[in-house]
Amino acid sequence: MSKRLVAGFTAAALGLGAAGSGSVLVQAMLAPSAQAVPGGSSPAGPVTLGSSTSPMPDVVAVSGHWTRQPDGGQAAVAEPDHNAAAISEQLISGTARYTAGVSVDPGSPYAVGALVFRSAADASSGYAATIDPNLDRVRLFDLATGQDVAPPAAVALDTGRSYAVDVHVDGARIYVAVDGVPRIDASDQRYQGGHVGLHAYNGSVNFSEPRVRRVDANVSGWLADGQGWTATATGFRGTAPAGANLRAVATDQAPQVTDFRADVHVTSACAVGAVLFRANSSGTAGYAAEVDANAGRLRLYRIEDNATLGTFATDITVNAVYRLRVTADGGQLAVHWQTDLMDPNGYAPAITATDTTHGSGHVGLLAFNGSAVFQGMALKGLDTSLQGWRTAAGSWEPDARGLRGATDGLAAGTDAARFVPAVASDVVASLDLDVAAPATAAVVVRSAPGGTGGTELRVDPGAGTVVLKDRATGTVLAGGVVPPDSFAAGQLNRIQLTVRGGQAAALINGVQAVAGPAGPAEGSGFGLRVSGGGAYFQNVRADDAAGYMNGLYQPGYHYSQNSGNSSDPNGLVYFDGEYHLFHQDRGRWAHAVSTDLLHWKQLPIALPHLAAGESWSGSAVVDANDSSGLFGGGQGLVAFYTSFNHDAPNGNQSVHAAYSKDHGRTWSTVQGPPVVENPGGPDGGWDFRDPKVTWDAATGTWIMVVAAGDHLRFHTSTDLVHWTFTSSFGYGDWVRGGVWECPDFFELPVEGQPGAKRWVLWWSTGAVRPTNGSSAQYVTGTWNGTSFTADTDPEQVLQADSGRDYYAAMSFFGVPDGRRIMLGWMSNWDYAFSPPTGRWNGQLSVPRQLSLKDIPGAGLRLAQEPVTELAGLRTSTWQASDVTVTPTSANPLAAASGRSFELAAEVAIPSSGGASGFTFGLRKGAADSTAAGTAQETLIRYAAGTGTDAPTGTAAGTMTVDRGQSGREDLTRYFAGTAADDSSTAWSSETVAAAGGGTERRVKLRALVDSSSVELFGGDGTAAITSLVFPDPSSTGLSFSTTGGTARLVSAQVHELADTSRLTAAPPSAVLPAATGTARHNLGSYAVVPGGRWEGTGAGLAGTFDKDSTALSTATYSDVRVVATVRFGGEPYAGAMLRSDQVPGRGYGGAGSVLLRASADGATAYYVNLDPNLRLARIFKLQDGVFDPAASVLASVPVLLSHGVSYSLEAAAAGERLTVKLDGVEILAVNDASLSSGRVGLNVFDGRAAYQDVLVTGSG
CATH class of the missing domain: 2.60.120.560 (Exo-inulinase; domain 1)
Structure with a gap:
């Protein structure tokens, strides 16, 4: 041919x-x-x-x-x-x-x-x-x-x-x-x-x-002024000649507002390392922040004239790793200095200066008079799920606020434009936008691959208009107005544009601003445009409509975010027709609003990381009468949050306040010192957080209760700004273990007792074994205006929810009909951020209405039930009634199914021949849907205490949620490994006369089941169990069975519940693609302790776990040598390359160790540890599971390790000598005679670690 x-x-x-x-x-x-x-x-x-x-x-x-x-x-x-x-x-x-x-x-x-x-x-x-x-x-x-x-x-x-x-x-x-x-x-x-x-x-x-x-950098376009720069496995190394500078400048980016950081490792005694910012392309003009170990200082200087703008004297050790961060906003410059990577400091700047010589420019690196190594160079900018961006016109630069698009240099009337050629035709686009008149900004979807045409949403804040337009023809498709409380100066506004089929609709800050026909689908592109000035874009996502809010295990009717972390509910408040839901998202207050408690609309972050510290949990109230004086005689919202500063002892947790005059759309902090200072003083280290504020109508005062480690502290105020400490509650026998957090305090009437009221004091505790990771507790009592007195003694602290996954619950302030409505975070501190949920993490319970009941023989008890609004989600109902079931009966619920549903059931157990128990199976899968070859299902078991085979060890009248075969459980240690991970509680029942004579015990339950959760409520509401589960999407069956006798299914209703956020009912079709790739090792058979997912991949034998997981050999060795190629982070499992939606938005990190001379459970061993998070290699000794930071570390050396890089590791023990080589170079050697023989192990900690070509040689 x-x-x-x-x-x-x-x-x-x-x-x-x-x-x-x-x-x-x-x-x-x-x-x-x-x-x-x-x-x-x-x-x-x-x-x-x-x-x-x-x-x-x-x-x-x-x-x-x-x-x-x-x-x-x-x-x-x-x-x-x-x-x-x-x-x-x-x-x-x-x-x-x-x-x-x-x-x-x-x-x-x-x-x-x-x-x-x-x-x-x-x-x-x-x-x-x-x-x-x-x-x-x-x-x-x-x-x-x-x-x-x-x-x-x-x-x-x-x-x-x-x-x-x-x-x-x-x-x-x-x-x-x-x-x-x-x-x-x-x-x-x-x-x-x-x-x-x-x-x-x-x-x-x-x-x-x-x-x-x-x-390891998110900046590019590097220009180096010499040949001394080398990219290595352990950093970007610059080696400058004696007395000379060596620069490398990233010329692809030139921000105005700069936030840039790098890890710096100066390796020569008299060398200097520096980061450059607002620099020209050669690095000869701009600003630099240098690390000078020889002089013992940081220095901020202007490059072109070497003018010192500020210094900070500090001990700097050659060959140590430090994190250097610089910021520039207008003429304000700052240098932050982090010396501790384990307990991060450097939150407050070490140097500040004012200089207006340079208003924008590039970032870069500098080495002087020797070698300096840099790793993790990161310029703050646009947070986006999209890649493939192309600039068509204008200036588009990263900015500390996101991405700045501007028409600089363009002819009048020409848009700055940036686009992605292909995303989706039916699409949900969301972003945060800041644009001010005379500029306008637009989002474009369905554009052609070259960025032309498409359906445009144009926002004109000057005119107050929102327009949908067909860009191909210029036809205006629909028009609307900018909602109130939007586009104030500097305000970020959440835009959500949904285009499906022939229709388009846009929300601005949770309010529909425009709806109408969509333009034709000329393509599946996405774009941003700016006209007449500049605009800032942040948190830009565009999802196929079928995938929006439809990630793996993502709930149908419970609150979650499309991406990000949702944890503690904060600031739950009703104001002027809207329910406001704030919650934690990595030390910030995320924000959503609703008119019905079920359908939530996302808004931008309300309280970000602030100058005083991160914005941890707290509460919000309506200041209806301007008692604070913050609203000029009007009304508004006041939020109280925990400020946590990493530089201070234990964060110097203190209570700060912020207020909003525009329905929570923007916030201003109350200036001055904290409204409530840490009890330890201005630099105190007490646990002191999560302020909950409520109104006491009887005394006309505001009450604040704050969690303080092992007790709660009460404060009162008349103006919401000045607070007086009045009393405390807790200590001693009240403590069940774990730190007290997230208190709530409210008054409820006692049902059936007109005029009787009691105060309920609520708190959460964790994370220790006595609380099974976390717990929600409460007591009732009286409040006299300054102190709380409990109705019961410390032995009678009550459990609000007996499940593993109901934490940090908080009630709404100001619900107009007087209901007390509460939301909780469905998680547990044993595995708070470990669920295998991909780009989203964390969900909240359904809103629950609380009441107070006087239970005969028990006393006052909280009762919980889902809010009545939830019934509006019912779309269809399957039901059965009066079905007698024996241990050999067919499944009476075989015809029912559901992924997101409500089960309401009543079961009767006859006094004669009655069952010893019954079991509901929820989210039941195929017969071989678990690793053990059994059917996936979450089991709801009731122990009646009667019958021919009544279970031992379970009290009569106990309900248990058993998730041992519910689905994924290898994500963490204490999830479903043993019976101790089950959740049980006493369950109310009623004895009634049976139709055929005798009596029967009636047991009622109500279960709310979703993609990854079960919430179970008792017949009288005083018992509740909340559990996370992770079944396959295809596991949708239900079952009912008995043991030891007969039970009658009096009634069972299965209500299918509509989704509240996703746009399609179709769940993801597969959970985990099959692992691919081969692990090469001679470890032989191995045991995984205490749990975790280990599999063969292209990277080798890879483990994924949230804590320590070790694959341990069965063979033992005395003198031993282990050689392997090791890497950390990357794909959580081999098949994830094809399922990117299952990878967390911020990826997988992780560290790991090779264990030498280990015990069978890994609790005693030498650990050869590589940790990219700490930039450290160590040999430490664990004995009986105890790690003492002062004594366990035998040797350590700073190394700029990175995730996603493969390293050649050799770990050896010969007699008393322990040695470690990395990429062929010995980096650690130490003598220790404590351990003489044991097993070999491969370990992962808090993420993913993979080991390939593992060769173990040694003597047994």
Whole structure:
């Protein structure tokens, strides 16, 4: 076959054409050194030229036939005219190097081999750099379209010869060299990040071991002023000559408001390391913050004239790792200095200065007079789920507030425009927007791949209008007005645009602003536009409508966020027709509003991290009469929150206040000191948090109750600003274990006793074993205006919810009909942020109405029931009645099913021949849906205490939720591993006369079941059990059975409940794709302790767990040597490459250890520990599970370890000598004679760790 003929096949398979900009370089055009040619006739070589590379996780076949070779390479076979692709979990984005040898087999001379990078997990999109001996060319093309990114380079190539293909990416720049000779240097914006892999076409191709190096930074476009910069596995190293500066500047970004950080590791005694900001492209003008160990100081200076703007004297140790952060906003400059990575400090600036010489510019790095290493360079900017951004016009720069788009330099009437070519046609777009007149801003969906056309939502704050427009024709589709309390100066406003089929609707700050027809679907693109000035965009997401609020395990009718962390409810308040739900999201108050307690609309973050500290939990009230004096005679909301400053002892937790004059849309802090100071003083270290404020009508005063570790403290006020401590409650016998948190205090009438009222004091505790991780407790009593007196003694603290997952509950202030309505966080401090839920994490209970009942023989008890509004979600009902069931009966609920539903049931147990218990099965799956081969289901068991086989150890009249086979349980230790993880409580029943004679015991229950939770309520409401569960979406069955006798199903109703947020009822179709890849190790059979998920992947034997999980050998050794390639973070399991929705929005981190001479449970061992979070390598000794920071660490050394990088690790114990080598260099050695023999283990801590090519040698 001729080369001309095969060229036609190649074009058909891979496409032809050109897009992007680039140059083809032949050997004569660029010197082999790839340095810039004098006079600027050729660009400088990438900053990663000459950098070392590391191994990476094996590629896994997507198509074609792939065989791993003994040297780590791959042999690929693609069928004629077909592609073969294999993808690694290794990701690269901003700046990276990727290299491998490519050899086309002489037996298939028309084959093509390629390196794939920034690719989708299925190789459907991304870049490919090819070796094509048939056409004698090196080519760079787009996998999605087959288009050339730059014209191919003509190079004489032979089959049977291996060519070293070396790809360097740096932002939009793509540089391809072959055998050290530059061939293509292009600029293209299509893909900002993705996987690396290998690709073959039309035959057999052999690849040598692929290797990679990435710069750990989110900035790019690096220009270096010398050859002393090297990207390594442990950081970006600059080695400056004596007395000279060496700079590297990231020229792709030039923010005005800057927030930039880097970890700095000065490795030479007299060297200086610095970060640059607002710098020019050469780094010779702007600002710098330097770390000078020799002088013992930080210094902030203006670069061009070396003018010192501020200094901070501090001890700086050579070879230690520090985190340096700089900020610039207008003329205000600041330097933050973090010296502790375990207990973070550096929240307050070490240096502040005012200088207006430079208003914007690049960030960069500097080494002086020796070596300095940098890692984790991060510029604060846009938080977005989208990639593939392209700038069509205008200025688009990262900014501490997000992304700033501006029409700078554009002709009048021309929009600044930035777009993503493809997202979805039916789409939900959400973002936070700050734009002020005369500028306008727009969101565009359904645009063509080139960014043209589409349906536009344009916001004009000056005119107060919102317009939907067809951009292709200019037709106005619908118009509306900007809602009140929106677009004040500096205000972030939550925009949500939903386009489905022929309809479009937009919310602004939770209020519908416009609705009407949508434009035609010209494409599935997404864009942002600005006209007439500048605008700020943040938290930009665009989801396929079918996937919106439809992540794995995401609830149908419980509150959750589309992405982010939802935890403690804060500031629950009703005001002027709206329920406000604030809640914790990583030390900030997230915000949503509703008119019915069920359908919630997201708003921007209300209280972010502030200058005084993070904004932890608290409450809010309506100041209807302006008792605070903050509202000029009007009314508004006042919020009380815990301020936590990482620099102070235990955060110096104190109560601060903020107020809102615009229905909670914007907030101002009450100036001055805290409204309630930490009891330990201005620098006190007490646990002192979670203020709950309520109104005492009897005394006409405000009451604040604050949790203080082992007690609660009461304060009173008449003006909400000045508070007086009056009393405390708790201490001693009241304490059940764990820190007291999240109190509530409210008065309720006693049902059936006119005029009788009692105060309820509520708190949550955790996280210790006596509370099973967390608990919700309360007592009733009286309040005399200054102190609380309980009705009961400390032995009678009551459990508000007996489940594992009801914590930090809080009631609403100001509900207009007088109801007391409460919401709780459905989680437990044993696994608070560990659920395997992907981009979203955390959900709240259904709103519960509380009442107070006097139970004969028991006393006052809280009763809970779902709010009546919930009944409005019922869409269909299946029911059965009067069904007698024996242990051999068929399942009477076999015809019922549901994923999100309500079960209301009454069961009768006859006095004669009655069952010893009964069980409801919820979310029941196929017979083999668990790992043990049994059916998935959550079991609701009632122990009657009668019958022929009454269970032992369970009190009569006890209800238990057993999630031991409910679904996923390998996420954490104390979830469903043993019976101790079940939840049980006494359950009320009623004895009545039976129709056929005798009596029967009647038991009622009501279960609210959702995608990942069960809330169970007792017949009289005084018992409740709340549990998280993680069943497969396909597990939707129900069952009912008895043991030891007969029971009668008096009635059962299964109400299907409508979704309140998602737009489609279809759940995700699969939970976990099958693991792929092979783990190579000689560990032999191993036991996993105490739990966790370990599986073979392309990265090796990979463990994922929220705490310590260890795969322990059964063999024991005395002298032993373990060699492995280890990496941390990345994909949580092998199949996740194809299910990115299951990966947390901020990815997986993790640390890990190799255990030597370990006991069978891993509680005693030498741990060779690598921790990228702490930038530290250690040898520590654990004995009987005890870690003493002062005595257990035998040796440690700072190392700029990073997630997503593979390291060669060697750990050895020979006699008393323990040694550690990293990438072939000994970094630790110490003697210890405590442990003489034991097992070998591979460990993960708080994330993911993977071990490949594990070789254990030693003597037993």
